Amino acid sequence: MIFKSLYPNIEIPFQGIYQYITSNPNGIKDDKTIFIDGITGRKLTYGALKSYSKKFAAGLIDKADFKCGDVLAMYSPNQIDYLIILLGAIAAGGKVTPANPMYTVDEFTNQLKDSRAKYIAVSPPFLSKAIKAAAAANIPVSNIFLFGDKEIDGIKSYSSLISKREAIPIEYSSEEAKSTTAYLCYSSGTTGRSKGVETTHANMVANVHQIHNVEGVIDDESIYLSVLPFFHIYGLLFFVHLVILKGATIVIMPKFDLTTFCRIIQEYKINAIPVVPPIIVLLVKHPIARKYDLSSLNICLSGAAPLSKELAEEFNKMYNIQIKQGYGLTESPITHVSATDLVIHGSVGRLLPNMECKILSQGGEELGYNQPGELCIRGPTVMKSYLNNKAATDACIDPEGWLHTGDIATVDETGNFYIVERVKELIKYKGFQIPPAELESLLLTHPSIADAAVIGIYSNQEATEYPVAYVVLQQNIPKSDQLKEEIKGFIAQNVANYKKLRGGVLFIDQIPKSESGKILRRILRERIKTEHPL
Ligand code: 4UU
Numbered sequence: 001m002i003f004k005s006l007y008p009n010i011e012i013p014f015q016g017i018y019q020y021i022t023s024n025p026n027g028i029k030d031d032k033t034i035f036i037d038g039i040t041g042r043k044l045t046y047g048a049l050k051s052y053s054k055k056f057a058a059g060l061i062d063k064a065d066f067k068c069g070d071v072l073a074m075y076s077p078n079q080i081d082y083l084i085i086l087l088g089a090i091a092a093g094g095k096v097t098p099a100n101p102m103y104t105v106d107e108f109t110n111q112l113k114d115s116r117a118k119y120i121a122v123s124p125p126f127l128s129k130a131i132k133a134a135a136a137a138n139i140p141v142s143n144i145f146l147f148g149d150k151e152i153d154g155i156k157s158y159s160s161l162i163s164k165r166e167a168i169p170i171e172y173s174s175e176e177a178k179s180t181t182a183y184l185c186y187s188s189g190t191t192g193r194s195k196g197v198e199t200t201h202a203n204m205v206a207n208v209h210q211i212h213n214v215e216g217v218i219d220d221e222s223i224y225l226s227v228l229p230f231f232h233i234y235g236l237l238f239f240v241h242l243v244i245l246k247g248a249t250i251v252i253m254p255k256f257d258l259t260t261f262c263r264i265i266q267e268y269k270i271n272a273i274p275v276v277p278p279i280i281v282l283l284v285k286h287p288i289a290r291k292y293d294l295s296s297l298n299i300c301l302s303g304a305a306p307l308s309k310e311l312a313e314e315f316n317k318m319y320n321i322q323i324k325q326g327y328g329l330t331e332s333p334i335t336h337v338s339a340t341d342l343v344i345h346g347s348v349g350r351l352l353p354n355m356e357c358k359i360l361s362q363g364g365e366e367l368g369y370n371q372p373g374e375l376c377i378r379g380p381t382v383m384k385s386y387l388n389n390k391a392a393t394d395a396c397i398d399p400e401g402w403l404h405t406g407d408i409a410t411v412d413e414t415g416n417f418y419i420v421e422r423v424k425e426l427i428k429y430k431g432f433q434i435p436p437a438e439l440e441s442l443l444l445t446h447p448s449i450a451d452a453a454v455i456g457i458y459s460n461q462e463a464t465e466y467p468v469a470y471v472v473l474q475q476n477i478p479k480s481d482q483l484k485e486e487i488k489g490f491i492a493q494n495v496a497n498y499k500k501l502r503g504g505v506l507f508i509d510q511i512p513k514s515e516s517g518k519i520l521r522r523i524l525r526e527r528i529k530t531e532h533p534l
Pocket of ligand 1: 233304305306325326329330334405419432433
């Protein structure tokens with residue numbers, strides 16, 4: 001059967017995302033501070049965000065030859081300039097591809113090339129990597145802009161582009177909003193390597209509008225702590241869009257550490273924390289959390305990875321605040337969220353308005369209530385396509401428009417969904433994607449390795465998955481613990497820190513494969529239960 005949202009359908013004002021998030025439904029005054037840098041104390045008002053982003057858009061157009069449809073890559077941790085630059089590029093009619101600043105030069109180069117980025121905005125600590133990646137992707141140094149107001153090594157600051165005039169943000173008709181890509185975040189989807197996800201203006205407007213309509217708890221009085229990175233769809237949707245639309249206040253921190261996180265909550269009397277499960281574990285288990293006054297908190301949202309019922313209950317008991325869950329994918333940012341009047345621990349909540357789901361058996365049959373099967377989603381938030389990759393798009397979105405998530409879910413009679421298993425290849429470390437295919441192809445370049453498969457293993461202690469590599473050695477290479485360490489080190493040298501083989505390396509004689517050569521990960525997932533210490 002098809003499960004329709006229990007919320008009444010809403011009318012979605014399809015338009016450009018810039019116009020939508022600055023439409024100011026709560027009547028926010030221009031002098032209200034909406035962003036505060038929790039480390040430096042720098043503040044940005046609502047009026048300044050709008051004005052600077054439009055002045056930056058004008059600078060891009062007038063001084064940097066930026067054209068509608070051009071792609072700007074962002075390579076920075078969260079900070080106030082991020083918002084001005086990103087919204088400026090969107091106002092100028094561009095597309096933004098946000099990258100993880102932890103990416104190595106090769107990882108960033110891949111994203112630059114694949115997205116066909118023409119411009120890069122980078123914060124100073126990441127400049128040398130950005131210059132190398134730009135060279136590899138044929139982006140001239142004159143198209144690199146630095147965060148802040150200082151020129152370094154001939155690379156100009158973005159603030160030197162801030163114009164005297166404010167550009168008029170490019171407008172989109174409803175049809176144009178549906179066909180025009182605004183963001184290119186990267187996701188491996190159900191299989192293979194990372195792909196550019198074409199999120200249109202209409203996708204983003206629809207998603208923000210859905211939450212705006214059902215989520216009464218967030219208002220302009222709320223004070224949020226933003227530790228989720230803006231380059232991931234969860235942080236991008238929440239902080240760069242939803243919270244601006246609502247006109248709430250957001251305190252930004254560029255990188256998670258528990259002490260700073262707790263200090264900021266106490267100091268700024270934070271009400272709301274959208275987080276990932278490993279942060280919940282720390283708040284429940286770590287003594288540092290007890291040293292601070294966290295009593296201002298009244299909303300906690302967990303998403304991007306499974307949060308167990310037990311952990312949610314412990315958190316609820318300890319802090320006496322509701323812990324909601326949100327579920328989503330880069331390919332359809334947020335589809336489910338716990339309803340305020342019915343939070344069920346262990347559930348990802350209800351389907352947002354205007355959305356439909358079905359749950360499919362392995363044989364492709366539509367299942368009913370309480371029967372586990374693959375969750376499929378349809379509605380206005382589902383991405384347009386994977387960039388320049390029709391085969392991957394067709395494998396993920398069927399001809400009737402259903403996005404196949406690769407997650408196994410059930411739904412109960414109250415309309416609450418539960419994610420019970422992930423069957424796609426993807427491994428998630430603290431909410432970040434680790435595509436096994438990427439680590440596998442890197443392992444195959446190691447001289448001692450003949451074949452390899454990477455799977456995830458769950459660490460209860462950190463409430464996250466670790467990647468583990470099964471490797472088949474080349475003939476005559478002896479197995480040893482030293483070699484395992486060398487292989488771990490080899491991967492660590494070539495990938496961003498969060499993709500390291502934290503679960504270790506295991507030797508195997510042969511990787512189990514189907515007749516067509518596909519790795520049978522299910523067999524490895526069963527096998528690892530008996531041979532891994534975690
Ligand atoms: C179990 O993780 C995301 C997006 C998350 C998100 C976005 C906006 C959460 C709340 C919000 O407001 O995207 P990706 O593409 O990095 O990873 C998608 C995958 C899902 O397919 C699923 O396997 O991450 C897993 N996932 C979850 N699993 C996401 N949310 C959950 C969840 N429980 N709550």
